[in-house]
Amino acid sequence: MKTPRIDLYSDTHTKPTPAMRQAMAEAEVGDEQNFEDPTVNKLCGMVAELLGQEAAVFLPSGTMCNQIAFRVHCRPGDEIILDYFAHPINAESGGPSALAQAQTRTLHTERGIFTADQVREAIRPVRRHVPSSRVLSVENTTNAGGGSVWPIADIAAVTSVAKENGMAAHMDGARLMNAVVESGTPAKEYGRHFDSLWLDLSKGLGCPVGGVLAGSADFIEQAWRFKQQMGGAMRQAGIIAAAGVYALEHHVERLAEDHENARTFSRAIAQIPGIKMIFDRCETNLVFFDVSETGMDAATVAENLLAHDVRIGAMGPYRMRAVTHLDIAAGQLEEAAEALRKVVS
Numbered sequence: 001m002k003t004p005r006i007d008l009y010s011d012t013h014t015k016p017t018p019a020m021r022q023a024m025a026e027a028e029v030g031d032e033q034n035f036e037d038p039t040v041n042k043l044c045g046m047v048a049e050l051l052g053q054e055a056a057v058f059l060p061s062g063t064m065c066n067q068i069a070f071r072v073h074c075r076p077g078d079e080i081i082l083d084y085f086a087h088p089i090n091a092e093s094g095g096p097s098a099l100a101q102a103q104t105r106t107l108h109t110e111r112g113i114f115t116a117d118q119v120r121e122a123i124r125p126v127r128r129h130v131p132s133s134r135v136l137s138v139e140n141t142t143n144a145g146g147g148s149v150w151p152i153a154d155i156a157a158v159t160s161v162a163k164e165n166g167m168a169a170h171m172d173g174a175r176l177m178n179a180v181v182e183s184g185t186p187a188k189e190y191g192r193h194f195d196s197l198w199l200d201l202s203k204g205l206g207c208p209v210g211g212v213l214a215g216s217a218d219f220i221e222q223a224w225r226f227k228q229q230m231g232g233a234m235r236q237a238g239i240i241a242a243a244g245v246y247a248l249e250h251h252v253e254r255l256a257e258d259h260e261n262a263r264t265f266s267r268a269i270a271q272i273p274g275i276k277m278i279f280d281r282c283e284t285n286l287v288f289f290d291v292s293e294t295g296m297d298a299a300t301v302a303e304n305l306l307a308h309d310v311r312i313g314a315m316g317p318y319r320m321r322a323v324t325h326l327d328i329a330a331g332q333l334e335e336a337a338e339a340l341r342k343v344v345s
């Protein structure tokens with residue numbers, strides 16, 4: 001399928017810009033699994049510093065960042081507490097049970113943001129016949145929660161409960177820089193509450209591939225063992241790490257434009273008869289809406305939009321998600337909203 005001209009399916013659909021490709025082409029490289037790739041080393045140093053952690057490791061994907069972190073923190077039979085819509089529950093092929101051999105305990109929330117009381121209630125008593133609550137996992141921004149940003153006070157509250165109970169605190173920061181730009185809370189300020197956290201390079205930051213997982217020196221040493229075991233150890237990976245370095249230097253502040261564009265789109269489609277916004281506010285770059293009152297289902301709306309050269313994802317029978325990103329210009333949002341209006345009316 002040809003990529004539609006206005007592709008709001010996901011911020012993973014960005015293509016590297018000419019300047020990013022130039023940085024990749026010129027990257028100094030070496031054997032990354034021997035720590036001889038200067039560009040990978042630079043990227044890991046930048047992310048560790050950004051997140052206020054001792055060390056970091058470059059991985060092929062955000063999924064691998066979550067799964068390796070869980071493997072380091074958990075022993076078989078342990079339990080991970082997280083939101084019921086969190087990515088590792090729904091989109092990582094059962095990784096927590098297959099790889100860390102941990103089970104998950106889900107918290108039910110509106111926007112993926114749970115409370116300290118919910119965590120307290122979910123933590124297991126220490127008894128021989130119950131699983132051990134081992135990791136608390138926080139997703140920031142929340143994907144299925146509408147791109148919501150965790151307030152730092154809430155992060156402090158939930159991670160304190162985890163720590164008081166001997167658990168590790170982990171952050172899935174697939175869109176952490178969106179949260180940083182929107183809230184004005186420095187990444188380091190988020191980072192200091194976590195034993196492990198990562199950011200994705202291949203979403204709003206616009207890189208073709210990769211995630212960077214950070215934590216203590218000891219945590220990263222253990223993470224390296226699993227990176228090797230899972231086949232995630234690379235060679236001249238500086239070629240792709242260079243995109244990450246470039247993105248951290250040039251693509252962070254601009255995330256504010258994506259948020260503004262998402263709000264423009266959200267306001268425009270809220271006026272269309274039959275379209276119901278799922279969340280009362282659009283905080284970052286994700287816009288969720290329901291089409292049930294249009295008389296069409298989400299798959300049909302998505303398919304008909306393609307005829308207008310617009311792609312929006314069907315996320316359920318009637319639920320749709322539009323995502324703004326680097327490859328979407330401000331003027332295209334009105335065009336996409338107009339296409340949606342035509343399709344549903």
Ligand SMILES: Cc1ncc(COP(=O)(O)O)c(C=O)c1O
Binds near residue numbers: 061087088175202
């Ligand atoms: C919240 C969240 N976590 C993890 C991931 C996984 O990232 P990756 O696609 O780099 O494996 C995604 C990807 O969509 C995500 O949205």
